[in-house]
Amino acid sequence: MSRFRLFGSGKTPPVLERCRAWARIVAQAEDEVRALPDDGLRQAVDRLRQRHQDGEDLDSLLPEMFALVREAAARTLGERPHDEQVIGGAALHLGSVIEMKTGEGKTLTATLPACLHALAGNGVHVLTANDYLVARDAAWMGPVYRMLGFTCVQITDETGPDARREAYRADIVYGTPRELAYDYLRHHLGDRDRDTIHRPYFSAIVDEADLLMLDEATTAPHISVDGDGPSDHRQLAGIADRLRPGEHYAVDKARGTVLPTEQGMAAVEDWLGAEIYNGADVDMARRLDLALQAKELYVRDRDYVVVDGAIRMIDGPTQRALTDRVLGGGLDQALDAKEGLETRPERVVMATISGFAFLGLYRRLAGMTGVVEGEVEAYRDLYGMECVRIAPHRPVRRVDHAPVLYATDKALLRAVVKTVEQQRGTGRPVLVGTVSDEVADKISRALAAQGIDHEMLTARNHDLEAAIIARAGDPGSVTVLTRMAGRGVDIRLAEPEGPGLYVLGVGPLSSRRMELHLRGRAGRGGDPGESAFFFSGEDKNIHLPKFTARMVELADTEEPLDSRGVAWSLHGRLNALSDWQAQQLAQNLRYAAVQESHRSVFYAKRDALLAHGVTMAEADELIDQALRAVVRAAPTGAAHVGGLTQELATIYAITIGREEIAAGLAGGASSKARTDLADAVVRDARAVSVRRAADLGADIADELRYRIMLSVMDRQWREHLRSLEDAASGVSLRTAAGGDPFAMYQKAATELDAKLWREIAEQFIGYWFNLVVEMPS
Numbered sequence: 001m002s003r004f005r006l007f008g009s010g011k012t013p014p015v016l017e018r019c020r021a022w023a024r025i026v027a028q029a030e031d032e033v034r035a036l037p038d039d040g041l042r043q044a045v046d047r048l049r050q051r052h053q054d055g056e057d058l059d060s061l062l063p064e065m066f067a068l069v070r071e072a073a074a075r076t077l078g079e080r081p082h083d084e085q086v087i088g089g090a091a092l093h094l095g096s097v098i099e100m101k102t103g104e105g106k107t108l109t110a111t112l113p114a115c116l117h118a119l120a121g122n123g124v125h126v127l128t129a130n131d132y133l134v135a136r137d138a139a140w141m142g143p144v145y146r147m148l149g150f151t152c153v154q155i156t157d158e159t160g161p162d163a164r165r166e167a168y169r170a171d172i173v174y175g176t177p178r179e180l181a182y183d184y185l186r187h188h189l190g191d192r193d194r195d196t197i198h199r200p201y202f203s204a205i206v207d208e209a210d211l212l213m214l215d216e217a218t219t220a221p222h223i224s225v226d227g228d229g230p231s232d233h234r235q236l237a238g239i240a241d242r243l244r245p246g247e248h249y250a251v252d253k254a255r256g257t258v259l260p261t262e263q264g265m266a267a268v269e270d271w272l273g274a275e276i277y278n279g280a281d282v283d284m285a286r287r288l289d290l291a292l293q294a295k296e297l298y299v300r301d302r303d304y305v306v307v308d309g310a311i312r313m314i315d316g317p318t319q320r321a322l323t324d325r326v327l328g329g330g331l332d333q334a335l336d337a338k339e340g341l342e343t344r345p346e347r348v349v350m351a352t353i354s355g356f357a358f359l360g361l362y363r364r365l366a367g368m369t370g371v372v373e374g375e376v377e378a379y380r381d382l383y384g385m386e387c388v389r390i391a392p393h394r395p396v397r398r399v400d401h402a403p404v405l406y407a408t409d410k411a412l413l414r415a416v417v418k419t420v421e422q423q424r425g426t427g428r429p430v431l432v433g434t435v436s437d438e439v440a441d442k443i444s445r446a447l448a449a450q451g452i453d454h455e456m457l458t459a460r461n462h463d464l465e466a467a468i469i470a471r472a473g474d475p476g477s478v479t480v481l482t483r484m485a486g487r488g489v490d491i492r493l494a495e496p497e498g499p500g501l502y503v504l505g506v507g508p509l510s511s512r513r514m515e516l517h518l519r520g521r522a523g524r525g526g527d528p529g530e531s532a533f534f535f536s537g538e539d540k541n542i543h544l545p546k547f548t549a550r551m552v553e554l555a556d557t558e559e560p561l562d563s564r565g566v567a568w569s570l571h572g573r574l575n576a577l578s579d580w581q582a583q584q585l586a587q588n589l590r591y592a593a594v595q596e597s598h599r600s601v602f603y604a605k606r607d608a609l610l611a612h613g614v615t616m617a618e619a620d621e622l623i624d625q626a627l628r629a630v631v632r633a634a635p636t637g638a639a640h641v642g643g644l645t646q647e648l649a650t651i652y653a654i655t656i657g658r659e660e661i662a663a664g665l666a667g668g669a670s671s672k673a674r675t676d677l678a679d680a681v682v683r684d685a686r687a688v689s690v691r692r693a694a695d696l697g698a699d700i701a702d703e704l705r706y707r708i709m710l711s712v713m714d715r716q717w718r719e720h721l722r723s724l725e726d727a728a729s730g731v732s733l734r735t736a737a738g739g740d741p742f743a744m745y746q747k748a749a750t751e752l753d754a755k756l757w758r759e760i761a762e763q764f765i766g767y768w769f770n771l772v773v774e775m776p777s
């Protein structure tokens, strides 16, 4: 299968060969480095920095730099990076996504390329999944960097604005993509001189790459303010409740849409006593869609939990309940209404960037993850990055059992209890992992019914995580968890010489990768351990009508379906599911890419504005653009002379006579007469503009144009984001029946983009000509 071509061929990929060769040279450089005193290490780094400034490239400095890092790590942490880590570090330098199994020491590996890239003096960002890991890793690795004379800082939610500005000057910055993306956005909402805190994005080394580069590629941090949206969510939730699926609306789970049918629309309008469809009240129609989505697509305790009267979204990959995760676009309010909670004020998004686009800002990007299986193609397609598997330092001793299929959920549950009981009986710690709180609850009840003591770690209590995990390696302890990927979860065995942790995964899992992550909780860094995976024929992801007879027979037992082939082939469908998810991701990214392309142009223009304001020549351009459009749009004929004159007069103090306008309107929009008129209008307005600048004085005029443009651009951008979201949410697409929704979205987005710049030009000149400036006398 092509997905595995990198590994399946049996040949050593060239990247790995290069890295191994480097590792041998690093080893040769070690003796010399070992003889140096501490400040000798720093001086050696200074010399490398100088050589880089003098033009030597990072490739050729790699062996010496890595040898220095190795020595510094040995001196400060007492941990000398293994050859595998050196190879991994080199592969990171080359921009690969490396796979290193859990517990192999990715944290230390990242310091090697981080120091190398820091030689360039542009700052290196080491990105990881959450603030806890940021703080842990920065504190842990800090001494290595400092011994080599590099500054290392962390940015978390708690870092204030001044500290952030300072932090971006450091050689190495630890942070989450989320926090750093916020800074990027803040920067682009900021004014001249103030709030400009980041530097060009040079190099990022991304830990937990599967989470941050794939799962969160389309999650978009955004900065928003409270809007004054309407408060009819509750009424609409009530209506959504009365509507019946199939009859009043159609649910498309794959697309994430719920669309009312003709009959549904009629019922809604009837109950509201008002027309809202066919463009009568687009906003209301959109909010009703949201109410239906909240009803059909979001399941309590699977997608969100209600804690202290507030909704918290559950983060899919990590199964954490997030306090600050919002869905945006009014969905949060619809969910509040569905649950009968007080509705939050709607937020107006001022700036947003997807995880994918944010990472795309870096000139050098590298990734580290515990599992690349099934994802090789995704990294290549999305990021153009190749995956490199790094062999474990100590061989994996964990025994992975083949997946076992049970006929029914009930049979599965019994088998789980029986297995837990058996394994616990041998005195080893047992970890049962699943994705949903619902399944975890069932398992917990079944265990309790058998009198088996256990701990639960779910989205509802992840604040107790550290304490629960600390005990999870005790002999005979049983832990049920839904936080599947278990980022940074390090279950330490209380008895290292014992049989090790037994991990039991219970389907349905959302992907094969989840399964591998979960299995990887056992047997860390060469520890002993065992893993198994049970799933049920009733799993929604698997449809198997053929086996019904046999399933009925086995339904009340804890016997697995005995055909191994069946289990494997169904298990294969879980892989297919990851493929499907990858397709979904690609699909979502296509939508996001449209917005990104607008954003990059917009931000570039905004940066230019901050750097040099709006020159008179640029103002002339905008005058040309806006007024020409007005003249061109006017209807032909003498009857419209008054209308056009009036319109132009509201924009600037027009001096052109009626006869000239009448002559221009005699011809059609693209006639010579019309073009002549447009030329005349533009000349006329430019002259007024020059007079205005002279009246104000050059300095004030410059400042005024800058201020106007900044406020107009920011306001229009907010509008634009909102319009794009509306276009994507499908309300405006629905009327155009059939066709490719993405193509329709693209078309709508292109029109909106043109509108954005047209309105910016129009509003800018409107204010420039008309804003009354009060000057101190």
Ligand SMILES: Nc1ncnc2c1ncn2[C@@H]1O[C@H](COP(=O)(O)OP(=O)(O)OP(=O)(O)O)[C@@H](O)[C@H]1O
Pocket (backbone or CB within 6 Å): 078, 079, 080, 081, 082, 085, 100, 101, 102, 103, 104, 105, 106, 107, 108, 370, 487, 488, 489, 490, 525
């Ligand atoms: N070269 C080394 N020599 C000795 N110990 C090491 C070395 N490298 C890493 N370790 C130790 O191995 C353990 C695991 O390291 P780390 O947490 O970085 O692994 P990881 O690959 O990030 O695992 P996970 O995928 O679970 O996050 C740590 O306790 C670390 O101190």
